Amino acid sequence: MNKLDAKIPKGPLAEKWSNYKNHQKLVNPANKRRLDIIVVGTGLAGASAAASLGEMGFKVHNFCIQDSPRRAHSIAAQGGINAAKNYPNDGDSVYRLFYDTIKGGDYRAREANVYRLAEVSNSIIDQCVAQGVPFAREYGGLLDNRSFGGAQVSRTFYARGQTGQQLLLGAYSALSRAIQKKQVQLYTRYEMVELVIIEGRARGIIARNLVTGKLERFAAHAVVIATGGYGNTFFLSTNAMSSNGSAAWQCYKKGAYFANPCMAQIHPTCIPVHGEYQSKLTLMSESLRNDGRIWVPKKLEDAKAIREGKLKPTDIKEEDRDYYLERRYPAFGNLVPRDVASRAAKERCDAGYGVGNTGLAVYLDFAEAIERLGRDVVEARYGNLFQMYEKIVDDNPYETPMMIYPAIHYTMGGIWVDYELMTTIPGLFAIGEANFSDHGANRLGASALMQGLADGYFVLPYTIQNYLADQINVPRFQTDAPEFAQAEKEINDRIERLMNIKGKHSVDHIHRELGHIMWDFVGMGRDAEGLKKAIEKLKELKKDFWTNLRIPGNKETLNVELEKALRLADFIEIGELMAHDALDREESCGGHFRLEHQTPEGEALRHDDQYAYVSCWEYQGEDKDPVMHKEPLEYEFVERQQRNYKS
Amino acid sequence: MSWLIDSSIGRKFVQSISGLFMVLFLLFHMSMNLVLIFSYDAYNFLANEVLGANWWAIIGTGVIALGFVIHIIYAIILTLQNRKARGKDRYASPSKTATTWSSQNMFVLGVFILLFLILHLYQMWYNMQFKELFMIEGARHDGAQLVEEVFSHLWVVIVYVIAFIALWFHLTHGFWSALHTIGWNNTIWIKRIKVLSNIVATVICLGFMVVAIAVHLGYSNLLG
Amino acid sequence: MDKDINIKVKVWRQNGPKDKGHFETYSLEKISQGSSFLEMLDILNEQLINEGKEPVVFDHDCREGICGMCSLYINGHPHGPDTGITTCQLHMRHFNDGDTITVEPWRSAGFPIIKDLMVDRSAFDKIIQAGGYISVNTGGVPDANAIPIPREDAEMAMDAAACIGCGACVAACKNGSAMLFVSAKVSQFALLPQGRVEAARRAKSMVAKMDELGFGNCTNTGACEVECPKNISITNIARLNREFLKAKLRD
Structure with missing residues (x-):
């Protein structure tokens, strides 16, 4: 210890x-x-x-x-x-x-x-x-x-x-x-x-x-x-x-x-997913929440009509909009911390109030800011972000509210x-x-x-x-030490193994699969059952990776697929460790939200008496479960409180 | 001073200064040509007494010639270096970048103007100043009349007008570009300088053209 | 609204710096106009891998227009036909059904090709190393508010500092000149009092390095400014000229 x-x-x-x-x-x-x-x-x-x-x-x-x-x-x-x-x-x-x-x-x-x-x-x-x-x-x-x-x-x-x-x-x-x-x-x-x-x-x-x-x-x-x-x-x-x-x-x-x-x-303010071949998510700066107001329709039928393209956000009357962050957190409003804002968006979308064609988006509206400050001021503050949004989504945020959704950040x-x-x-x-x-x-x-x-x-x-x-008395090392040779051999063997799988799936294909598992089971809301399922699925995915991967070209040349494969092999294992850790931590805190541990109002519920520690995982070897050590977090100077952004 | 040869900005500086110097010369040349419209005598007086074979005119001619030569040599050096910097392989798809035509074709325009210049020097300057200086027989002291003879041929006027158009393109980019290169520019002045550049180019080229056409059509020596 | 389109892409393939290189044309079907240009290339690569062929190599990283890693000369434009963006921000809605899109690497003596569409832009790093900084060590600096800086100057410095070092200026220039890149960095520091101290030295050494690395002489065509994804102004070039000439004339 x-x-x-x-x-x-x-x-x-x-x-x-x-x-x-x-x-x-x-x-x-x-x-x-x-x-x-x-x-x-x-x-x-x-x-x-x-x-x-x-x-x-x-x-x-x-x-x-x-x-x-x-x-x-x-x-x-x-x-x-x-x-x-x-x-x-x-x-x-x-x-x-x-x-x-x-x-x-x-x-x-x-x-x-x-x-x-x-x-x-x-x-x-x-x-x-x-x-x-x-x-x-x-x-x-x-x-x-x-x-x-x-x-x-x-x-x-x-x-x-x-x-x-x-x-x-x-x-x-x-x-x-x-x-x-x-x-x-x-x-x-x-x-x-x-x-x-x-x-x-x-x-x-x-x-x-x-x-x-x-x-x-x-x-x-x-x-x-x-x-x-x-x-x-x-x-x-x-x-x-x-x-x-x-x-x-x-x-x-x-x-x-x-x-x-x-x-x-x-992160609560990203541009929502648009399609199957999406390669990454684009962040819209959190600073937008300084002046933008986040809302979804109050009525389920309005949300549905918007999703089907029958209504536009500007058609929704002020009294039919639910500014849910301002409603739930009067003191901090739209400026609550990221985890709180993200979960609130997910909660609304899960309840059926989401907008956009996927239903996985909420509005970030600048109409009020433009009226209060003038378009010039808003443009000076956020012009480049608005431009970026318009280039990607093909919508003008000065006229119609932006759509945002949380993403891993x-x-x-x-x-x-x-x-x-x-x-x-x-x-x-x-x-x-x-x-x-x-x-x-x-x-x-x-x-x-x-x-x-x-x-x-x-x-x-x-x-x-x-x-x-x-x-200071240790002389410069020579790289011909046996430890170097050993390390080089290990990685070389690993590369050989990857190159020799000669399966049928590209790296991205498997990586996308990994992403789905992680987002569904180790994402914003986690529970024991889902996490156990994730661990099982990740084991299968790992097997799939090591039997079905295809890397064209050869190893001693510029080979982007090989680079990605080496990284993906690690990502799969990182995913497993994340799931193990999330399963172990039977509380909700910050970015880690366990559905079993929430207040009646749906806020994160910490268990300081049991989980006030850092989980430190030690590797035990291939296909062995890692061992966890605890570094206790003793608070000498600050008194722990349940986070409160309401008042 | 080796930076005027070694560094890219130094080379561009030389090209700019020599170019600007030539703009001044062109303005002077054009003003003098305008005299032809009003009085041949006045023109000949200026050509023979004020310029002629005087020491200052000889030095002036030398300086102008040097300016031309430097401008041409530097243009060749810059163009060769730039072709090399562009790399061996060219783009397969033609560039669609919106730039002015003249800015992309300064060297071509320059070569065209140089060819014209040779013709022009042979027709005018060789007969007026060169022959006199080197005691070659047939030096003309009635420059105005020489101009009238030359411009009596329609093809000459056409060639000159085309050359002036080329010069106009060369100057519209060259003038502001030269000022830009010597560092006189900012977000406000860039627009002004570009307008000024068009004005200068137009005044010079229009002046030359008017004289050539007027002389051809007989609207010259109006005041006798 | 965005729809699906069928396109052909004519891509430069070159196996290494010494390889001669050639174009290859690929057909792609049902590409969503809502997807980005690089996602379209991802789909192409996925297709190539599934056919057992080597994917097209191209530089890219952040995919949000700020890292400056992506390049590509698309249909006669660095960073493609849209303005004020990088290739990764270009979307397929700028292309139509049935189009053939020509994709080439940056071409300039200063940017040798590594493979396919990937070029070596380390020359830019070398130019920065020659003087693109203010010589301060970590620690021992004055309070951040010790020197007030007029807001206008700070804003102009920021305009110049927005350069992402992607090299589109060089790629667009018929002279293969790097003046826009160099001038942006020189201007940023020349406009700030902190940077004035070594302004002369900086202008001289950065220009010397730029020339040494084989970039061309600027002829003010303005192509760089038109294609710059960050709209860096060529007035920065005038400022660099001024800084350089002042420095040389003072020597």
């Missing part, structure tokens, strides 16, 4: 991080040059970590699967980034940001981690402005803020609807500078396929060069995983096509614990890490969405960017030194 020591520093909450920094071990400049660090991923967390570590003097090897670090999926984040600057003078503070994040996460995150996140949030904004990130400004020249779901203050900094893009380009520019200065070596179109462990410590990776198809070995004193989340387990999600959980899964299979896998966030679960962001494997770190640490059971809007950059710029560059300080 001592593997699960979270290493939280002693002392009052507000002093823990300072205390840690004051007493941690550091590496002197001469020694930094002799230490290599592998960073896998170039999103907000990966790029900021690689740049910062490079600037400090470490020798960094940075990998990305796209053709450029700038393509990482952090780029798609639209709404904004939170910080406790209190520039609008509305009473914000580090404590409030901490408290909102803890509460938003349904009391399933670590207090110390979240407090640290809130603490460094302000430095992130300073850093980004210094890098030339063009945040929105007031006429006086100072930074503007907007409000976001789950908060009662305006603390979100934004750059139009492209905040993620601008922050990532900021980190990318810092990374580019470090590459120019030869502090970072960049590898593009490389995918990590195996973790290499020598004498119990992470010492390198095997990566596949996606252009040549060759397997290559890389050694380092520490390995940092910054590969994002595993939302694509659901096939349809807001994630990018190449987003995957494989790097994290390789770590899990090598002994890193996987924490809270069932906690996946469903973010995974709060991930590799278990301690306060230092180190996994249960010494020398292996996980940052950003890839780890589990800061969002508990539900992530608030504009917090993912904050966490990714906090980890990469301001946390990992410190905490990794506490580990590396003990490694």
